[in-house]
Amino acid sequence: MQNIKMFSDFIKELSEKKNVIYELTKRDFKANYLGSYLGMIWAFLLPIANIFIFWFVFQIGFRSQPVQNFPYILWYIVGMIIWNFFSDSVNNGMVSVAQNAFVVKKVAFSIGILPIIKILSAFAIHLFFITFVGILFVCYGYYPDIYWLQVIYYLFATLILVVGLSWLTSSVVIFFRDLRQIIAILLQFGFFLTPIFWSVTILPLKYQSIIRFNPVYYLVNGYRDSFIHKIWFWDHIEMSLFFWFFTITLFVLGALVFRRLRPHFADVL
Numbered sequence: 233m234q235n236i237k238m239f240s241d242f243i244k245e246l247s248e249k250k251n252v253i254y255e256l257t258k259r260d261f262k263a264n265y266l267g268s269y270l271g272m273i274w275a276f277l278l279p280i281a282n283i284f285i286f287w288f289v290f291q292i293g294f295r296s297q298p299v300q301n302f303p304y305i306l307w308y309i310v311g312m313i314i315w316n317f318f319s320d321s322v323n324n325g326m327v328s329v330a331q332n333a334f335v336v337k338k339v340a341f342s343i344g345i346l347p348i349i350k351i352l353s354a355f356a357i358h359l360f361f362i363t364f365v366g367i368l369f370v371c372y373g374y375y376p377d378i379y380w381l382q383v384i385y386y387l388f389a390t391l392i393l394v395v396g397l398s399w400l401t402s403s404v405v406i407f408f409r410d411l412r413q414i415i416a417i418l419l420q421f422g423f424f425l426t427p428i429f430w431s432v433t434i435l436p437l438k439y440q441s442i443i444r445f446n447p448v449y450y451l452v453n454g455y456r457d458s459f460i461h462k463i464w465f466w467d468h469i470e471m472s473l474f475f476w477f478f479t480i481t482l483f484v485l486g487a488l489v490f491r492r493l494r495p496h497f498a499d500v501l
Contacts, residue, residue, distance in 0.1 A: 243487065246344050253345050257352040264353065276360055279316050283309055286429060299431050302460055303372060309365060310459050311428040311452040314386070317358040318394060318448055319419050324350035325398025326405055326415060333501035343494055344487075347398035351391065358387075369459065379462045386454040386465070389479065393447060396483030399490040406500050407493070426452060450475040 246253075287305050299307040325347040335341050362383060366376065405411040426448050432440050443449055450471050457463040465472055 246342060246348070249342050249345050252342070253348055253352070256345070256349045257356075260349050261353045261356055276357065279313075279357070279361065280364075282316075283312055286312065300433075300460075306365075306369060306372060306374070307456065307460060308429055309368065310455045313358065313361040313365060314390065314451050314455045315423065315426065315428050315448070316361070317354055318390060318451065319423070320354040320357075321351045321390075321394035322397055322401070322415065322419065324354060325394060326401040326412060328398070329402045329497060330406055330501065336501055337498045343497065344399070344490060347402045348395060351394055351398060355391070365459065374459075377462070379458050379464075382458040382465060383455065386451055386458065389454070389475065390451050392483055393451075393479045396479065396486035399486030400482065403486075403490040403493040403497075406497055422448060428452060444471055445474055447475050447478055 287308065298304055328346040328350045329336060329343060332346055335346070336343055366380070369375075401411060401415060425443075426446060427443065432443050432449075432453075435443065444453075450468075453468075453471075454465060457465070457468075
């Protein structure tokens, strides 16, 4: 009962700071690129360059064939944009508290919003890339339909996942600094183990079953289901149930760990 009350109080406290979160997110987004000649253009230019490099290597260099009769570049970019959002949110959310030590020592400030601010900054960039993907699809002759609206569901699912993970990692990394390097390595492994630039169908069936219970694969495949395969999320009922069990557990765990460790942040920072 104590944990339930602690969790509900923590969520209630954050929900009362909606306006503060909005204003600080705008400030954070601008501050990340302040002082450079191109400013906020870098927020969009760097991911586009990354996508172009992978497209050039696999489409031009390795001459990758269409995936399930769909242009490889479209198939690839849909998976890549959601991975970029996930990895940026995890990386920036993890260090959000440690990088704002002066704020942590202010008693009246709700520290729990710091990871959320970093995630929403990445979210703003991600919305641009969803629009970019939509335009690219239209250029290739694939027009919007009702399945595209399903992206809203997968966006919500991604936000819940990364918020819970960021609360957990941002609180633990203050006491265990090596976690930052460990997460970086895990993200590198995750990028290559998640079918982003390769199709899960190349694996034997027994390994496909394992990959499909990767929470990030659920999101990557969900974006492709929305834009390409035209499949509703409830058609993958087992994957959906597992994803939400894992994500809600992580969300609650992250909130509880953050709330318990928060009183000790100022002592360490």
